[in-house]
Amino acid sequence: MKSLLVDAFEPPQRDSDRTLTEQIVAMMIHRLRTLGLRPGSRLPSIRAMAQHLGVSRFTVIEAYEQLVTQGWLQARQGAGYFVCSRAVPSDQGVLDPRAGSHRLVPDMPQQLNVAWLLNNTLRDVGSGGLSASCQTVCTHHTPRTESSGFVPGSSALLPHQWLDADLLAAAMRSVGRSSCTSVLGYGQPQGYAPLRASMAAHLQSLGIPADPQRNLLLTSGVTHAVDLVLRVLTSPGDAVLVEDPAWFLVFGRLAAAGVRVLGVPRTPEGPDLQVLENLARLHRPRLFIINSAVHNPTGHSLSARSAYAVLKLAEELDFHVFEDDTYGELHPGGAIRLAALDGLQRVLHAGGFSKTLAAGMRVAYMAAAPELIANLTDLKLLSGLTTPELPERVIQQILSSGQYHRHVQRVRSQVDAARHECLRRFAALGLRIEPEPVAGMFLWMDCQQDSEQLARRAAAEGLLLAPGSLFSPAQAPDSHIRFSVAIAQNPQAWAVVERLLR
Amino acid sequence: MKSLLVDAFEPPQRDSDRTLTEQIVAMMIHRLRTLGLRPGSRLPSIRAMAQHLGVSRFTVIEAYEQLVTQGWLQARQGAGYFVCSRAVPSDQGVLDPRAGSHRLVPDMPQQLNVAWLLNNTLRDVGSGGLSASCQTVCTHHTPRTESSGFVPGSSALLPHQWLDADLLAAAMRSVGRSSCTSVLGYGQPQGYAPLRASMAAHLQSLGIPADPQRNLLLTSGVTHAVDLVLRVLTSPGDAVLVEDPAWFLVFGRLAAAGVRVLGVPRTPEGPDLQVLENLARLHRPRLFIINSAVHNPTGHSLSARSAYAVLKLAEELDFHVFEDDTYGELHPGGAIRLAALDGLQRVLHAGGFSKTLAAGMRVAYMAAAPELIANLTDLKLLSGLTTPELPERVIQQILSSGQYHRHVQRVRSQVDAARHECLRRFAALGLRIEPEPVAGMFLWMDCQQDSEQLARRAAAEGLLLAPGSLFSPAQAPDSHIRFSVAIAQNPQAWAVVERLLR
Known part of the structure; x- marks a missing residue:
């Protein structure tokens, strides 16, 4: 039986700049926000939605899956897709402090552990700490991002903006223009x-x-x-x-x-x-x-x-x-x-x-x-x-192509500049590292308090930090936090750090 | 000290259809064939060669490495690249029976074993059994192919020609045109x-x-x-x-x-x-x-x-x-x-x-x-x-993109046609499978003789076959050979099969 709900969704514009999936995702989020659906409401089937929107089933699956990963929908085995309780504002959970967002940050476990941190880190990797990327993490309009809702402050990856997605894209196209026969084997x-x-x-x-x-x-x-x-x-x-x-x-x-x-x-x-x-x-x-x-x-x-x-x-x-x-x-x-x-x-x-x-x-x-x-x-x-x-x-x-060497030099300069800025800011808070590291994207900062407590308080404010105990083979209590040097360039993240460490 | 040998090699033509590396590889093979160098002769250093040819060191490394994988050169740790004894015609080893080739097939171990077969299979994968691909395997003019020198008769991959490298290449370019940001994480x-x-x-x-x-x-x-x-x-x-x-x-x-x-x-x-x-x-x-x-x-x-x-x-x-x-x-x-x-x-x-x-x-x-x-x-x-x-x-x-389903149907039709043809040809040799398989790219053929002996004799004629003993958990002697259904379409390979099984 065709779900009546299907008519609430408008077919995408074929001439738009965005992909069909992007348009459908944006349209559906808008509808989910405005229709006032109960959590648990069943979405139209993939087949019905594809027919209604005039797109392929793959496109609908892709859109539904992005909505699942963004916390709007839930997939139930064999039963279809349902409106998620998270998609509806509620008082439960930890509220995301960032303006304009109804998202709830995922529940934190009682103890921060490697699996939880790794899982959230992986979901956020590369969004590492710049305010522009923070914005993309905070909104629902970024297809293909499976976000944890946290701003990473300890990410082991550099922010996207410091890397060069275009360099990669050009290399992919170049490989795609060469003979791909060897990939068959x-x-x-x-x-x-x-x-x-x-x-x-x-x-x-x-x-x-x-x-x-x-x-x-x-x-x-x-x-x-x-x-x-x-x-x-x-x-x-x-x-x-x-x-x-x-x-x-x-x-x-x-x-x-x-x-x-x-x-x-x-x-x-x-x-x-x-x-x-x-x-x-x-x-x-x-x-x-x-x-x-x-x-x-x-x-x-x-x-x-x-x-x-x-x-x-x-x-x-x-x-x-x-x-x-x-x-x-x-x-x-x-x-x-x-x-x-x-x-x-x-x-x-x-x-x-x-x-x-x-x-x-x-x-x-x-x-x-x-x-x-x-x-x-x-x-x-x-x-x-x-x-x-x-x-x-x-x-x-x-x-x-000879571009790698120059690229690494650029990345290194940016990391070095960010590290110096970060050290300067921590010094203003009375925190110093002796001797200062001369390289790298991390600051191993002694925050002079239990780092797990600190990381929990940061997480409650939407900032993901890696406490020192995680880096100890014995998981021993520790007063260090591993900060990404990108953190000083994210005003919201840095404001949380200042509040916690001042 | 600059090797005098360097002057024997001509710089590539910048306006050619082929890549620089391809040209250099072809030129060097020509020179290695005509210069009459002793096995063990040292090639000019990468730096000297790059300077002489007016190309980057990467290009020279790539060319040298292709010549290594093709058996012309040998790399010695810290010492450079040397002319390989294999590159010089000799009476040792198993002579490649195919016309126009000076290559020697690699030494076979006393016992065919999984590691040896796998290694040779991997080096040949996808070249599986068509005469066109056999030609590329036999010549030195195929950059980027690390060939064992064998024609595969039991390959677990379909011949390149049955697959669709263009479909992959187009998909790569398409991905390269989309946002690559997510690949950064x-x-x-x-x-x-x-x-x-x-x-x-x-x-x-x-x-x-x-x-x-x-x-x-x-x-x-x-x-x-x-x-x-x-x-x-x-x-x-x-x-x-x-x-x-x-x-x-x-x-x-x-x-x-x-x-x-x-x-x-x-x-x-x-x-x-x-x-x-x-x-x-x-x-x-x-x-x-x-x-x-x-x-x-x-x-x-x-x-x-x-x-x-x-x-x-x-x-x-x-x-x-x-x-x-x-x-x-x-x-x-x-x-x-x-x-x-x-x-x-x-x-x-x-x-x-x-x-x-x-x-x-x-x-x-x-x-x-x-x-x-x-x-x-x-x-x-x-x-x-x-x-x-x-x-x-x-x-x-x-x-x-919706192309996969049709592609699989095409592949399956080709496999099915080849299997029927193969069964017909084996039947002409008096060999039948009962009941006949209705699907798949293999024929598990009882050749009514020890399959390891048979595989060794085939290998001596340049044809790589997987003997039944390999497929036995106990490595027990067996009279079956796993044939790729592509084998009947490779006249040289099929001629070997006929000689061995008639």
């Missing part, structure tokens, strides 16, 4: 050969003896590289050293692997060498995971002395070192790499393009000893065959 | 929402109650889905049921997981129900991995009685069923799906676009019970964050 087990050649050249420029055939492997992000390495090098019960603080996702991965996680305090010079040696002698770890250059979250890079000491210990006690170079491109130059010192004997080196180009491309590389790369390639094949060639070709297109 | 943990909506609609059309939010996850190929499922559902020592014969890659993955693999003979109706029940009662498996529709390698689909019996047993003995629908789109319609019968209670259903659109996109989907999908999504995040959005958007572009 599975591609090469180690990844797209021309990109491997480019990565080898890049690594060689850092003094790392990479060779595109012998010791290089492309992966789907550095996270994939970590996963492969843990599966090849460790067994449940093994000890693995990590830095404290460090990237929290790795802790979840290590816990899932059933290994014993040992945290080594990170100083501005590198890992605390005495603690490292004590732990390594006592527990005989298989692996040490470290950011040599531009450590997440502190932004500091390894000193030469520290690098040498880490490698000597790794050699004496026979453990591998996974050098995660995710943020390395944000260093102005001259940062030491363990893989260069050690010549890829026991160091595995991984990096990628999530920070400088686009996280959604999931393109990364790993260099290691040839036998290890052979084993890692076998596991890559068995656990997912190849990495998709298309994103690898798009990245290679950008690299080979 | 990580994308959504379950995968690109509009594609999930399309997949839900597709699965619903098969009677499978899929919902884009609740019970669907996009993965990087079905192999990735298998990997996630094994990691979530099994522990070392658990029993896992597979079909015999079945897709050999899964055996390698299961062995790596340390599970006990139990093979259930596959009949034209489905798994041998008596053996299935005996094994399941005795070993209490966690999981049964099955192709319901268009089984690899036999091409047969599950009967209704068999499907019902499998599900009843799974319920009684409490095991999950992973329904791999990789080849399902090749069925003319009406094939039964376990996930439809069971309503995604204990059946996990996975499929993708490797066979119908492009394996190199690595886009697949999995539907299962919501709690399972939540766990699988968590593991997907921890082990690699998200799947890249770009290939997912390209696929969605093709689906939403």
Whole structure:
């Protein structure tokens, strides 16, 4: 039976600047706001709506799904789409403080945890902190954004505006104009050969003896590289050293692997060498995971002395070192790499393009000893065959066009300027970091109060912050917050920070 | 010091139809053929060559790397590029029988094994069996093809000519013309929402109650889905049921997981129900991995009685069923799906676009019970964050443009015609399959002799065949060969088959 509701929705204008889906989404939001529908009201079926609007069923599905992801509709298995209670203003939940919005921010769990933060972070990634992007997060008129409703203040990605979507789009079109025949096949087990050649050249420029055939492997992000390495090098019960603080996702991965996680305090010079040696002698770890250059979250890079000491210990006690170079491109130059010192004997080196180009491309590389790369390639094949060639070709297109180097310089300048501005503003609030980091997109700020409490209060005001406890392998209470350097450029976000920290 | 050799190479013509890299590769092959260089001769450095040819270092790296992958050059870590012994005609190795080629096919191992076959298969994928593509495989003038030198006779991918590279290229350009902002972020943990909506609609059309939010996850190929499922559902020592014969890659993955693999003979109706029940009662498996529709390698689909019996047993003995629908789109319609019968209670259903659109996109989907999908999504995040959005958007572009359905129909017609032709030709050699498969791209042909011996003799003639023993969980000797239905359309390949089987 045809739902009578269908007539409430107007067919889209075919001559509009916007896509059909965008128009339908906007029209439906308008209608949902003005029709005063009960939560739970059933929307017209996809078929009926498609017929009524004179569009394909795919277009209607796309529009309905965007409304689901934006919190207006709910999909029920086999039953159709229903008006969501969230779409109707209510007094429940945490009210979004931003003007002009009826949205409610999603419920916070009693304890902030990695899964919750990661989920919200992923839903907001790249909207990182500028007021323009904040506006898009706050309104309902941005198709294709699955938003958590939070303004990210700790995002591990740079704001969209600092990156270059046009550069990517042009590279995609260029790849689309070239022969796509090779995409029909599975591609090469180690990844797209021309990109491997480019990565080898890049690594060689850092003094790392990479060779595109012998010791290089492309992966789907550095996270994939970590996963492969843990599966090849460790067994449940093994000890693995990590830095404290460090990237929290790795802790979840290590816990899932059933290994014993040992945290080594990170100083501005590198890992605390005495603690490292004590732990390594006592527990005989298989692996040490470290950011040599531009450590997440502190932004500091390894000193030469520290690098040498880490490698000597790794050699004496026979453990591998996974050098995660995710943020390395944000260093102005001259940062030491363990893989260069050690010549890829026991160091595995991984990096990628999530920070400088686009996280959604999931393109990364790993260099290691040839036998290890052979084993890692076998596991890559068995656990997912190849990495998709298309994103690898798009990245290679950008690299080979010669635009990447200048692009990274631009990104770095913007990050550096934002970091200085951010440090200046925190100093005005009486908060300083000593020594100041010389690179990177994070400030690891001691806020002199419990960071989880602080993050909860920030979340209640619509600002998502990553508390220090998340970065601790023991999830220990901590007074640090990892701020994105973009936060000072978002007036609303910064106002929340000032209120909380003054 | 500048190598004197550099002057032997001519700078490319800037006005040519071919890319710079293509020209340089062709020029260098010509020179390598005519200069009479000793194996081991060092090529000019990348810097010197780039300067001499007036091109970027990236272009030279790309050219050198293509020559490496084509077997002309060898890269030595830190030392540069050297003329390969393979590039110089010799009497060693297996001579390529095809006219006009100086190539040697790579050394075969003493025993054909999965790794070797997979490696060679991946290097040849999609070149599957037509003489036109055979020509490209045989010559040195195909940039971007990392060829093993073999003509594939058992390829699990359709020949390039049967697929539609232009359709993909157009979709890429279209995505490149749309806003690429969302690619800057990580994308959504379950995968690109509009594609999930399309997949839900597709699965619903098969009677499978899929919902884009609740019970669907996009993965990087079905192999990735298998990997996630094994990691979530099994522990070392658990029993896992597979079909015999079945897709050999899964055996390698299961062995790596340390599970006990139990093979259930596959009949034209489905798994041998008596053996299935005996094994399941005795070993209490966690999981049964099955192709319901268009089984690899036999091409047969599950009967209704068999499907019902499998599900009843799974319920009684409490095991999950992973329904791999990789080849399902090749069925003319009406094939039964376990996930439809069971309503995604204990059946996990996975499929993708490797066979119908492009394996190199690595886009697949999995539907299962919501709690399972939540766990699988968590593991997907921890082990690699998200799947890249770009290939997912390209696929969605093709689906939403309405071209996919017609494309699949064309592909299926071509496959069906080739299968009939192939069956006719085998019948002329006295070889028949009873009952004949009504769908699919493989013929599981009993060649009435040891298939490994046969595959070795074929390989010596430059034809790559997958022997039956590979498809046996016990690697048991077998007289079947999995032929690609494209083989009858490749005169050279078919001539080898006739010689071997007559």
